[in-house]
Amino acid sequence: MAKKSLSDLGGLVYSTEVGRTCPVCRQAIADCVCHVPKRPAGDGIVRVSRETKGRAGKGVTLVKGVPLDDDALIALGKKLKATCGSGGTVKEGVIEVQGDHVDKIMSALVAQGFTVKRAGG
Structure with missing residues (x-):
């Protein structure tokens, strides 16, 4: 049985200079490009729905x-929250606005030129 070296164990995972590092590309976790989750390309239709599950x-x-992109999505989320006068967040490419504001959000998105559909009930 051969003796394993440190490089066989996956490489450097922490550095005092940059903190945690990616074992694949050896970049800082914040700068890692190999584990960046990609959002699937949509069909060009924005779907607005109301949900209560888990809340x-x-x-x-x-x-x-x-x-x-992420920065423009955060800016749009901020604009929609201001339009509805409520709080919310942007998580994983989904804008969440607290409360039932489907009609207000749909009209605001249509005014900005998006193709919008109501999803769910």
Whole structure:
């Protein structure tokens, strides 16, 4: 049985200079490009729905399929939250706005030139 070296174990995972590093590309976790999750390309239709699952009965309005990069998506989320006068967040390419604001959000997105469909009930 051959003796294993440190490089056989996956390489450097922590550096005092940059903190945690990716074992594949050996870049800092913040700069890693090999594990960046890619959003699937949509069909160009923005879907707006209302959901309460996992939120103790509190409703949120979800906006999915917006064909924008992360920075523009955060800016759009901020604009939609201001339009509805409520809080929310942007997680994994989905804009969540607290409350039932499907109609307001749909009209705001149509005014910005998006193709919008109501999803769900």
